[in-house]
Amino acid sequence: MARKPPQKKDRPLFPGPARGKAVHIVPSLLSADFADLAGALTAVRQAGCRWIHLDIMDGHFVPNLTFGPPVVSAIRKRTKDIFFDAHLMIENPRQYVKPFVAAGAQLITFHVEAAQDDSTNLLRYIRRQGVQSGISLRPKTPVSDIDPHIESADLVLVMTVEPGFGGQKLIPNTLNKIRELVLLREERALSYLIQVDGGIDPETASLAVAAGSDVLVAGSAVFRGGRVKENVRNLRRALNSIR
Numbered sequence: 001m002a003r004k005p006p007q008k009k010d011r012p013l014f015p016g017p018a019r020g021k022a023v024h025i026v027p028s029l030l031s032a033d034f035a036d037l038a039g040a041l042t043a044v045r046q047a048g049c050r051w052i053h054l055d056i057m058d059g060h061f062v063p064n065l066t067f068g069p070p071v072v073s074a075i076r077k078r079t080k081d082i083f084f085d086a087h088l089m090i091e092n093p094r095q096y097v098k099p100f101v102a103a104g105a106q107l108i109t110f111h112v113e114a115a116q117d118d119s120t121n122l123l124r125y126i127r128r129q130g131v132q133s134g135i136s137l138r139p140k141t142p143v144s145d146i147d148p149h150i151e152s153a154d155l156v157l158v159m160t161v162e163p164g165f166g167g168q169k170l171i172p173n174t175l176n177k178i179r180e181l182v183l184l185r186e187e188r189a190l191s192y193l194i195q196v197d198g199g200i201d202p203e204t205a206s207l208a209v210a211a212g213s214d215v216l217v218a219g220s221a222v223f224r225g226g227r228v229k230e231n232v233r234n235l236r237r238a239l240n241s242i243r
């Protein structure tokens with residue numbers, strides 16, 4: 001049986017229940033009002049979420065542009081009790097690990113397609129900065145491309161839409177990758193969380209959880225109409241109905 005990689009003791013833990021106990025609902029700030037990010041944090045906290053997802057886009061790896069470390073640092077100053085998850089949809093992710101950690105990110109996830117150096121090295125480098133490590137794959141990238149690296153990952157992010165934009169529809173065959181990752185985790189006695197991102201709403205949330213996801217990222221389904229509390233409640237209710 002493969003041995004688990006050493007974990008740095010003082011790295012931040014994922015908040016909330018342990019794997020298998022309950023599913024995390026993680027709002028993506030991409031769909032929030034960028035003119036009022038502090039208000040979005042308050043709304044997210046009031047809805048009972050303690051983990052947010054920050055979509056970092058560079059206009060190269062994906063066609064869209066969002067924000068960088070200064071904005072993350074500014075919102076970090078407004079909250080200490082929410083876990084910050086930075087999803088790097090950028091070229092040359094290694095160059096930006098330290099700036100995002102300094103800004104307050106507690107999980108850094110990069111795309112295997114964008115990693116210039118060996119992904120195992122990059123995951124270990126992220127852990128050495130004292131944060132959690134994540135690896136992601138686009139809808140068309142097979143699990144076999146990340147397979148050699150997952151022992152160094154705290155989280156695997158399965159993109160269920162093409163990265164770059166919110167508000168797209170989930171691509172159904174991406175759910176098979178979640179099932180594959182559940183099996184791999186069991187076979188190798190690993191403990192990474194499986195996160196899904198893209199097109200998650202009350203209906204698809206149930207499908208993703210049935211496939212084995214531990215963490216659901218949702219942007220438009222959480223911020224739609226500015227009714228964050230009600231929208232999160234609807235997502236939770238949909239999940240309760242399948243348990």
Ligand code: DX5
Nearest residue numbers: 028163164166167199219220
């Ligand atoms: C897309 C981003 C997602 C996005 C999801 O590239 O990675 O995190 O916010 O948005 P929805 O939930 O609207 O599909």
Ligand code: ZN
Nearest residue numbers: 053055087197
């Ligand atoms: Zn994302």
